[in-house]
Amino acid sequence: xxxxxxxxxxxxxxxxxxxxxxxxxxxxxxxxxxxxxxxxxxxxxxxxxxxxxxxxxxxxxxxxxxxxxxxxxxxxxxxxxxxxxxxxxxxxxxxxxxxxxxxxxxxxxxxxxxxxxxxxxxxxxxxxxxxxxxxxxxxxxxxxxxxxxxxxxxxxxxxxxxxxxxxxxxxxxxxxxxxxxxxxxxxxxxxxxxxxxxxxxxxxxxxxxxxxxxxxxxxxxxxxxxxxxxxxxxxxxxxxxxxxxxxxxxxxxxxxxxxxxxxxxxxxxxxxxxxxxxxxxxxxxxxxxxxxxxxxxxxxxxxxxxxxxxxxxxxxxxxxxxxxxxxxxxxxxxxxxxxxxxxxxxxxxxxxxxxxxxxxxxxxxxxxxxxxxxxxxxxxxxxxxxxxxxxxxxxxxxxxxxxx
Amino acid sequence: xxxxxxxxxxxxxxxxxxxxxxxxxxxxxxxxxxxxxxxxxxxxxxxxxxxxxxxxxxxxxxxxxxxxxxxxxxxxxxxxxxxxxxxxxxxxxxxxxxxxxxxxxxxxxxxxxxxxxxxxxxxxxxxxxxxxxxxxxxxxxxxxxxxxxxxxxxxxxxxxxxxxxxxxxxxxxxxxxxxxxxxxxxxxxxxxxxxxxxxxxxxxxxxxxxxxxxxxxxxxxxxxxxxxxxxxxxxxxxxxxxxxxxxxxxxxxxxx
Numbered sequence: 001x002x003x004x005x006x007x008x009x010x011x012x013x014x015x016x017x018x019x020x021x022x023x024x025x026x027x028x029x030x031x032x033x034x035x036x037x038x039x040x041x042x043x044x045x046x047x048x049x050x051x052x053x054x055x056x057x058x059x060x061x062x063x064x065x066x067x068x069x070x071x072x073x074x075x076x077x078x079x080x081x082x083x084x085x086x087x088x089x090x091x092x093x094x095x096x097x098x099x100x101x102x103x104x105x106x107x108x109x110x111x112x113x114x115x116x117x118x119x120x121x122x123x124x125x126x127x128x129x130x131x132x133x134x135x136x137x138x139x140x141x142x143x144x145x146x147x148x149x150x151x152x153x154x155x156x157x158x159x160x161x162x163x164x165x166x167x168x169x170x171x172x173x174x175x176x177x178x179x180x181x182x183x184x185x186x187x188x189x190x191x192x193x194x195x196x197x198x199x200x201x202x203x204x205x206x207x208x209x210x211x212x213x214x215x216x217x218x219x220x221x222x223x224x225x226x227x228x229x230x231x232x233x234x235x236x237x238x239x240x241x242x243x244x245x246x247x248x249x250x251x252x253x254x255x256x257x258x259x260x261x262x263x264x265x266x267x268x269x270x271x272x273x274x275x276x277x278x279x280x281x282x283x284x285x286x287x288x289x290x291x292x293x294x295x296x297x298x299x300x301x302x303x304x305x306x307x308x309x310x311x312x313x314x315x316x317x318x319x320x321x322x323x324x325x326x327x328x329x330x331x332x333x334x335x336x337x338x339x340x341x342x343x344x345x346x347x348x349x350x351x352x353x354x355x356x357x358x359x360x361x362x363x364x365x366x367x368x369x370x371x372x373x374x375x376x377x378x379x380x381x382x383x384x385x386x387x388x389x390x391x392x393x394x395x396x397x398x399x400x401x402x403x404x
Numbered sequence: 405x406x407x408x409x410x411x412x413x414x415x416x417x418x419x420x421x422x423x424x425x426x427x428x429x430x431x432x433x434x435x436x437x438x439x440x441x442x443x444x445x446x447x448x449x450x451x452x453x454x455x456x457x458x459x460x461x462x463x464x465x466x467x468x469x470x471x472x473x474x475x476x477x478x479x480x481x482x483x484x485x486x487x488x489x490x491x492x493x494x495x496x497x498x499x500x501x502x503x504x505x506x507x508x509x510x511x512x513x514x515x516x517x518x519x520x521x522x523x524x525x526x527x528x529x530x531x532x533x534x535x536x537x538x539x540x541x542x543x544x545x546x547x548x549x550x551x552x553x554x555x556x557x558x559x560x561x562x563x564x565x566x567x568x569x570x571x572x573x574x575x576x577x578x579x580x581x582x583x584x585x586x587x588x589x590x591x592x593x594x595x596x597x598x599x600x601x602x603x604x605x606x607x608x609x610x611x612x613x614x615x616x617x618x619x620x621x622x623x624x625x626x627x628x629x630x631x632x633x634x635x636x637x638x639x640x641x642x643x644x645x646x647x648x649x650x651x652x653x654x655x656x657x658x659x660x
Contacts, residue, residue, distance in 0.1 A: 101594040112592040119595060120438065121418070128418045208596025 009060040013052070014163065016095055016289045020246070022079065022087025026097035028052045031296035034078035034088060039321055039347060048078045048088050055096070063152035065102040065336045070108050074326025075343075076289045080317060089290075090203070090242070093326065097205025100402040104163035107204070115206050118210035119211070122195035123161040124329075132192045135163065141181040145191035146224050155259075156181070160233040161196050168371070169364050171400055175393035176232065182270060183263050193220055197231070199239035199286075204327040211247070218249045221340035228252040230259045234286035234363050234391075235325065241291075255287045257362050257388065267303055271395045274306030277384075279357035279391070281309065282347065282370070283319035283365040292317070297362050300388055306394040312350040320347050324365035330340040337372075344373035351383050359385045405459035405552070408514035409449045410505050410535065411478065412495070412595040413437040413469040414525050427624045437469030439477075442520025446588035449550050451482050460484050461565050464508050464610070466495045472607075473598075479605040491611045498526045499620045500604030502534030503660070507612035509539060514578060516559060521545045521582035528621040532582035545576055556591050598656050 010026070014037035016022030018104040034041075034048035041047035045068040052302060055062045062207065063069065067249055072093045079089045086092070091115055101107060107115075108403055117126035136143045144153065157180070163173035180187045198213035221229070231237050231253050259266065279301055287293045294316045314320040322327075324344030348370050351359040370385040415421055415435040422431040432463065436548050438498050448463045463478045477484045483499040491588055495501050509517060517539065519532045536543030543563050553574055563571045605655040637647045653659045 048635050098594070098596075101592070102597070103593070106592055115595070116593070120416075126418070130419065171553070206595060208594050212595055212599070 002261060005238070006081045009063075010059040012060070012095060012098070013055055013092075016091050019091060019095075021091035022049065022082075023085035025052055025086050025088075025092055027057070027084045028086060030086060031083060033081045033083065034086075037077040037081045037270035038072075039075060039077065039323075039343055040071050040073065040335065040340045043335075043341070044071050045338075051096070052088075054094075055182075064103060064105055069096060069100055069336065070111070070327065070331060071335050071338060071340055072326050073321055073323045073328030073331075074337075075285045075321030075344065076240045078249060079253060080289055085232060089326070094203055094205045094207070096206050099205075108331060108334045110205055110334065111327055114327075114330050115201060115209055118158075118196050118198065118201055119209055122163060122213075122216075124196060124200065125161055125165050127165045129192050130197075131161075132164045132194055133235045134165070134198065135159070135173045136177070139174050139177055141178050143177060144188040146188040146226075146352040147191040147193040150224055150374050151188070152225040153186045153187050154227040155187040155226070155230045157189050158197065158229055158231045158233075158236060159189055160231060160364055161195060162368075163232050164194070166368065167348050171388050172232065172364070172367070172387045175387075175389045175399060176258050178398040179389065179393055179396065181212060181259070182398060183266055184295070188226070190220060190224075197233070197239050199233075199235035199243065200325075200327060200329070201241065202243055203235075203325065204356040210243070214244055214247045215251055217322070218244075218247070219250060221249075223262055228254060228259075230254050230256055232256050234284045234288075235365075235380075235404075238286040238290060243294045252266070255362070257287060257292070257297045257300060258261070258293060260300055262393070263301065264299065267300075267392070267396075271303055271305060271392075271396050273374070273397045275304050275391055275395050276306040277355045277391075278310055279314050279364075280353070280354045281315075281360045281388075282322065282339070282350050282366060283316055284361070284366065285319070285325055287340070287362065288319055289317050297388055300392060301360060304391055307391070310354050310356050311355075312347075314350060314355045320348055320350065322363070322366050322369045324363075324369050329365050329369070342373065345377050348373040348377055348379055348383055348385075352379050354375075357382070357384060359383050360388050360391060361385060362388050371383060405453060405457060405516060406462075406514045407453060407459060407510070407516045407518060408462045408464055408485070408509045408512050409443070409447050409450045410509075410517070410519040410531070411443040411447060411463055411465045411471075411474060412501075412523055412525075412531070413465075413471050413474065413519070414440045414594050417524070418498045418531075422627075423626045427625055427627075428608075429494075432469075434633065437471075439474045440520050440523040442522055442583055443586075443589045444520075445586040446518040446520050446581075446583040447481070447483070448588065448590040450516075451591070452553065452587055453516075453550060454482065462512050462514065464505055464512075465489070466501065466504065467491050468495055474603055475603045475607065476525055476596050477593060480593045480601040481591060485512075486605060486607045486609045487610050489612045496526075496619060497528045498531040499528055499534050502531050502538050503615060504612045505531070505535050506538035507615045508610035509535075516577055517541065518550075518583050521547070521584045525648040527623065532580060532584065536580035538553065539578075539580060541578050541580050542575065543580045543582065544573055546584050548585045549587045550581060550583075555590060557654045577630055 158232035
C-alpha cells in the first residue's frame with residue numbers, strides 16, 4: 001500500500017479528532033464494543049470497529065466503495081458505548097460518506113433523490129413548498145403564519161417535513177396545534193417559507209447541503225421575534241442543539257416532549273377523557289440515547305388516566321432504533337439487499353412482547369415505520385402506533401374523531 | 405473530443421401550470437423550473453465520453469429561470485465551459501430556440517452536439533432535429549448510449565427501436581445526437597462541489613441573442629383538456645366502499 005493512501009485515511013481521522021466532535025478517533029483501541037452493539041453491525045462489511053481500523057490503515061478506497069458505508073442508521077449506540085469517547089455517529093460516519101461523495105462515489109439512488117428534493121423544494125418528500133400549509137386546512141384553531149403576519153411569539157414551531165406533508169403525520173401536527181392553543185401558548189409557524197432543518201442531510205454526509213440549509217434557515221429565523229424553537233422531530237432538535245451552533249447559528253430549541261413536560265401542571269386538569277390502553281414507549285435515538293432525556297415522555301404518558309405504561313426489553317439508553325435515522329428512512333431496500341434487517345420490524349415485535357397494545361412514539365419517522373412494520377410482521381390490529389401528541393390530544397378531547 | 409451540450413429549463417410540474425390571461429401562453433411567473441431530464445442525460449453522456457477519451461465539454465443554455473443553478477451543477481460535474489444566451493423573456497418555441505442554440509454553438513466548432521431528445525415544453529416540434537438542421541449536421545435521435553467507434557471521425561450511437569431491438573449506428577462527425585438516456589444515470593454531485601463551482605465558474609455570454617428568433621408557429625389558444633365523463637366518487641364507511649368496489653369489479657367481469 002502506498003504511503004499516500006495510508007496517510008489519506010489517517011489524515012481524515014486526525015482531522016476528525018480536531019473537529020470538536022468527541023475524542024480523537026485515532027485513540028481507538030479496537031475493543032469492538034461499537035461493532036458488538038451496532039444493530040446492523042453483523043450485516044456490515046465494515047462494522048464500526050473495522051471502519052476505524054481500515055481508515056487508520058489507509059484502506060479508505062475499499063471502505064468508501066462498500067455498501068456498508070450507507071448502512072448506519074445513526075442510532076448512537078456505538079458512540080454511547082465507546083470507552084474512548086469517540087463520536088462515530090455524528091463525526092466518523094458522516095465524514096466518510098462526505099469523503100465518498102467528494103470522490104465521485106455515488107450514494108444509493110434513493111438518497112440522491114432525497115438530497116435533490118431538499119435542495120430544490122426544501123423538504124425530503126419532494127412536495128411543493130406552496131403546499132406546506134395544507135395540513136392546516138381542516139384545522140379548527142387559529143394558525144399564526146409569521147411569514148404573512150410577523151409578530152412576537154413565545155414559540156416558533158418548526159412543523160417539519162413529515163408533519164407538514166405526510167397524511168398520517170398531519171394528524172399529529174393538527175393535534176399539536178390544538179394542544180398549544182389549549183395551553184394558551186403564543187405560537188407561530190413559518191408557513192410556506194419553512195424549510196427542512198437538514199439533520200438527515202448532514203448525517204448522510206451531505207455537508208454542503210446542510211450548510212446551505214443552515215444559511216437559509218438562519219436568515220429566515222432571524223427575521224422573527226420568538227422565544228424558542230419547538231420541533232416535533234428529534235433529529236431537528238439534535239441539529240439545532242449541536243450542529244447549527246457550529247455555524248454560529250444558536251437558537252434555543254426544544255423537542256416537544258421536553259417542552260410539554262414544562263406544562264405538566266397546566267396539562268393535568270385538561271386530561272378529561274380516560275384512554276384505556278397499555279402503552280409502551282419507544283425512546284427515539286436523538287432525544288433518548290444521545291441526549292439522555294427519558295423521563296419527560298413517560299411523565300406525559302403518565303398524565304393520561306387509563307394509560308398503563310410497560311417497558312420493552314430494550315428501553316432507555318438500551319433502546320432499539322427504528323432504523324430511520326442517518327438516511328435509513330430511505331434506505332430500507334439498500335440495507336435489506338446487503339444482508340441487514342428492518343429494525344422497525346424487530347422493534348414492533350418487542351412492543352407486542354411487552355404486552356402493550358399501543359406503541360407510543362415521539363418522532364415523525366416512527367409512525368409510518370412502525371405502522372408498516374406492524375403490517376409486515378402480522379401485528380396490525382394487535383399493536384397500534386400513536387404519537388404521544390395523539391394520546392394527549394385524545395385525553396384532552398382534542399383528537400381527530402376519525403383517528404381517535 | 406470537443407462536445408457541446410444543450411441544456412434547457414422546463415417548467416417543474418410539481419406545481420400546476422397556469423395559463424396566462426392572453427390564453428396563448430403559460431404564466432411562467434408562477435412556475436418554477438428544473439433541468440429537462442433528457443438534457444441531464446445528454447450532459448452525463450458528454451462527461452462519460454470526456455472521461456473515457458479526453459476532450460472538452462461546453463454547456464450551452466438560454467438564460468432563463470434559475471438556469472444558473474443548473475449551470476453551476478454542470479460545472480461541478482465536470483463541464484469545462486458554460487455559455488449563456490442572454491434572454492429577457494421566456495424561451496421561444498423549439499424551432500426559434502434551435503436557431504439561437506445553433507448560433508451559440510457555431511463558434512465552439514464541436515465535433516459532437518448532444519441534446520435531450522425531448523422536453524415537455526416542445527410545442528412546435530423537437531429542438532434536437534431543428535438544431536441539427538440549423539447547424540447543417542446529420543441527426544440521429546432516441547439514443548441510449550454513445551461510444552467512440554473503431555472508425556476515426558465517427559461515433560457509435562445506440563438506438564432503441566420498438567419491439568426491443570437495439571441498433572448500433574456509425575455516425576460520422578460532426579453530428580447532433582438526440583439523447584434519450586446516457587450509458588449510466590446522471591451522476592450525483594455533492595452540494596459542496598456546487599457551492600465551490602459558484603465561486604469559481606465564469607459564464608461566457610453568447611452573441612446569439614442578437615439573432616432574430618421570431619416564432620414560426622403561433623398558438624391560437626391554450627386550454628386544459630375538456631373533461632370527459634366524470635369519475636364516480638364512492639362514499640360511506642370503509643366496508644361499504646370496499647364492497648362497492650367489489651361489485652363494480654364483478655359487474656365489469658374483472659372478478660367472479
